[in-house]
Amino acid sequence: TQLLEQSPQFLSIQEGENLTVYCNSSSVFSSLQWYRQEPGEGPVLLVTVVTGGEVKKLKRLTFQFGDARKDSSLHITAAQPGDTGLYLCAGVRYGGSQGNLIFGKGTKLSVKP
Amino acid sequence: DAGVIQSPRHEVTEMGQEVTLRCKPISGHDYLFWYRQTMMRGLELLIYFNNNVPIDDSGMPEDRFSAKMPNASFSNLKIQPSEPRDSAVYFCASSFTRQSGYTFGSGTRLTVV
Numbered sequence: 001t002q003l004l005e006q007s008p009q010f011l012s013i014q015e016g017e018n019l020t021v022y023c024n025s026s027s028v029f030s031s032l033q034w035y036r037q038e039p040g041e042g043p044v045l046l047v048t049v050v051t052g053g054e055v056k057k058l059k060r061l062t063f064q065f066g067d068a069r070k071d072s073s074l075h076i077t078a079a080q081p082g083d084t085g086l087y088l089c090a091g092v093r094y095g096g097s098q099g100n101l102i103f104g105k106g107t108k109l110s111v112k113p
Numbered sequence: 114d115a116g117v118i119q120s121p122r123h124e125v126t127e128m129g130q131e132v133t134l135r136c137k138p139i140s141g142h143d144y145l146f147w148y149r150q151t152m153m154r155g156l157e158l159l160i161y162f163n164n165n166v167p168i169d170d171s172g173m174p175e176d177r178f179s180a181k182m183p184n185a186s187f188s189n190l191k192i193q194p195s196e197p198r199d200s201a202v203y204f205c206a207s208s209f210t211r212q213s214g215y216t217f218g219s220g221t222r223l224t225v226v
Contacts, residue, residue, distance in 0.1 A: 042204050043215075092211070101215065
């Protein structure tokens with residue numbers, strides 16, 4: 001069972017459309033991070049959210065951490081071909097003994113011109 | 114800083130051969146992580162180090178895998194003997210703390226035939 005479930009797994013849209021991808025868990029996380037990974041490269045950190053209900057914006061990307069700190073969403077407005085990539089969420093479980101981030105499997109986004 | 118540097122970028126080897134993957138973390142980062150990424154399982158943590166000391170190697174698949182960090186600027190991951198099921202992309206990442214954002218290298222794509 002995956003601790004962090006991401007949906008959808010795959011998403012193919014046209015340039016200019018809006019989209020939302022989700023990251024859900026039954027566990028509480030002390031913080032959650034979003035990464036974007038392009039083909040042939042490693043994941044690159046986009047944002048970290050820490051407080052329940054927190055909203056952070058990065059240009060056309062809006063990240064939200066759920067009030068209960070169990071889920072998060074990423075909304076992209078007016079998607080561009082440059083947004084194409086694998087979007088990964090990763091969390092530090094609250095109170096856990098694990099000393100590492102737990103990664104979801106990701107949402108593979110393709111934005112067609 | 115040049116970021117996390119991994120070598121080689123690609124490795125093709127025959128089953129039974131020894132494989133060595135190398136990583137140079139970002140200077141000043143106290144944590145180093147080795148991950149393996151496959152389509153089926155996503156990103157899986159293999160082992161992580163804090164100040165050059167291995168902390169958690171519970172993700173190492175079996176005794177064929179070993180990792181060392183002889184100093185703060187170098188780590189290697191060895192597979193001996195390699196098997197076809199080891200084929201994957203192996204990433205090294207480093208960070209200031211366990212919970213801070215990770216900086217990933219570009220990965221080593223390993224193919225065992």
